[in-house]
Amino acid sequence: MPDDTWQPKLDQYLDSELSAEEMRGMDAHLRECASCASEALRRLQLKRATHLAGQRYAPSAEFRRRIEKQVAAKGRPRRVLLWVPVLAVAMLLLASVVTIGRWYERTRSQQLLAELADIHVADLASPTPVDVVSSDRHTVKPWFQGRLPFTFDLPELEGTGYKLVGGRVAYLEHEPGAHLLYDVGAHHISVFIFRDRPEIERVFPARDSSRRVLSFHVESWAAGGLRYFVFGDASLESIQGLGRLLKQAGA
Amino acid sequence: MPLFDSLYNFAHWLTQNREEAEDLVQETYAKALRGFASFQPGTNFRAWIFRILRNTFLTSRSGLAATKTVPLESDDDQKPAVAVSDETPESILLEQAGQQQIQDALEQVPAIYREVLLLCDVEEMSYQEIAETLAVPIGTVMSRLYRARKALRAALEEKMREAKHA
Numbered sequence: 001m002p003d004d005t006w007q008p009k010l011d012q013y014l015d016s017e018l019s020a021e022e023m024r025g026m027d028a029h030l031r032e033c034a035s036c037a038s039e040a041l042r043r044l045q046l047k048r049a050t051h052l053a054g055q056r057y058a059p060s061a062e063f064r065r066r067i068e069k070q071v072a073a074k075g076r077p078r079r080v081l082l083w084v085p086v087l088a089v090a091m092l093l094l095a096s097v098v099t100i101g102r103w104y105e106r107t108r109s110q111q112l113l114a115e116l117a118d119i120h121v122a123d124l125a126s127p128t129p130v131d132v133v134s135s136d137r138h139t140v141k142p143w144f145q146g147r148l149p150f151t152f153d154l155p156e157l158e159g160t161g162y163k164l165v166g167g168r169v170a171y172l173e174h175e176p177g178a179h180l181l182y183d184v185g186a187h188h189i190s191v192f193i194f195r196d197r198p199e200i201e202r203v204f205p206a207r208d209s210s211r212r213v214l215s216f217h218v219e220s221w222a223a224g225g226l227r228y229f230v231f232g233d234a235s236l237e238s239i240q241g242l243g244r245l246l247k248q249a250g251a
Numbered sequence: 252m253p254l255f256d257s258l259y260n261f262a263h264w265l266t267q268n269r270e271e272a273e274d275l276v277q278e279t280y281a282k283a284l285r286g287f288a289s290f291q292p293g294t295n296f297r298a299w300i301f302r303i304l305r306n307t308f309l310t311s312r313s314g315l316a317a318t319k320t321v322p323l324e325s326d327d328d329q330k331p332a333v334a335v336s337d338e339t340p341e342s343i344l345l346e347q348a349g350q351q352q353i354q355d356a357l358e359q360v361p362a363i364y365r366e367v368l369l370l371c372d373v374e375e376m377s378y379q380e381i382a383e384t385l386a387v388p389i390g391t392v393m394s395r396l397y398r399a400r401k402a403l404r405a406a407l408e409e410k411m412r413e414a415k416h417a
Contacts, residue, residue: 011393011397011400015378015396017377017378046403049353050373050403051373051375052353053357054264054373055260056264056354057263057269058256058259058260059255063259064255066277067280070280071280071284088284091287092283110375
């Protein structure tokens with residue numbers, strides 16, 4: 001049954017256009033309302049499909065060269081008012097380099113985080129969100145042997161409020177990694193562990209960072225050649241708390 | 252080169268023709284270089300150059316033709332974005348549809364809606380950036396996006412039906 005209060009805001013929510021307060025309200029609503037959560041997932045999938053399908057046309061190398069020549073010709077020195085075009089081109093290039101650099105990093109990191117958001121949401125919506133079901137880290141960690149080309153340590157959780165639910169293999173840009181599911185209170189938190197790669201490092205240059213994507217909190221860091229993402233709709237404190245435990249376990 | 256690939260992709264979607272897309276991008280860069288003084292530092296460069304491209308397209312022959320096919324609904328008539336259909340969930344629809352079918356469906360979306368969809372979902376512009384690019388209020392951006400997604404979904408469902416009966 002569509003919810004008249006929240007469903008009209010779903011597109012804005014998925015486009016990250018709601019206020020922080022409304023985002024929190026929507027998060028809380030989606031945890032309670034299966035109809036809206038299902039609708040949000042559908043729209044997210046259509047949005048992702050549009051993103052990929054929309055990148056359809058690429059310029060030819062010949063055309064690229066032609067435009068480069070055109071831009072360069074505009075920057076060629078002239079006898080009269082030499083500094084005007086030179087300055088204009090320099091300013092354009094400077095503004096462009098800064099804008100493109102920031103835009104590219106933002107787009108790439110948003111793509112990666114959106115992919116993780118998809119995995120997190122899709123796995124939670126699945127009747128079997130994990131392939132190894134156990135709260136015992138000594139059962140879950142060995143399950144990944146032979147399934148992943150790396151290993152990792154998991155923290156002891158007794159008395160911390162967190163509970164390990166289990167894990168499964170996940171893929172980020174065709175690279176296998178571990179997807180671990182934790183509970184804290186009524187919230188589910190995903191922990192993703194992948195081999196750190198230059199492509200990921202470029203868009204997450206900080207060794208340790210917190211972000212928000214589609215209103216999920218994300219904590220990410222690199223350690224020991226691995227890249228960790230702690231991902232969920234729990235509070236930032238809960239996300240960071242689990243992050244600290246994982247860092248201590250890996251230290 | 253600044254935003255070259257993105258501008259070309261957007262231009263090709265607008266014109267639906269490689270040569271016209273190349274002319275459009277070329278003219279956009281020429282205008283951007285000539286009119287760089289009109290760019291205000293601190294404002295959004297991407298929105299500025301996309302706006303030049305779009306305005307150039309609108310004054311071209313194919314742009315004028317495209318604007319003649321304006322849908323009847325008013326932009327201001329913003330409807331709640333409820334599910335278009337519960338019969339065919341996106342998960343099943345998108346699993347069945349290949350990339351080509353989604354692109355074909357996108358081609359069928361009216362130009363006025365396709366452009367807003369491309370700016371939002373492909374270029375990942377904020378509503379504010381899209382409003383600046385299209386020179387329309389944010390409310391209009393939202394209502395066009397709603398209709399664009401509805402139209403895309405309907406076109407996709409139609410494609411799937413055609414494929415089933417083929």
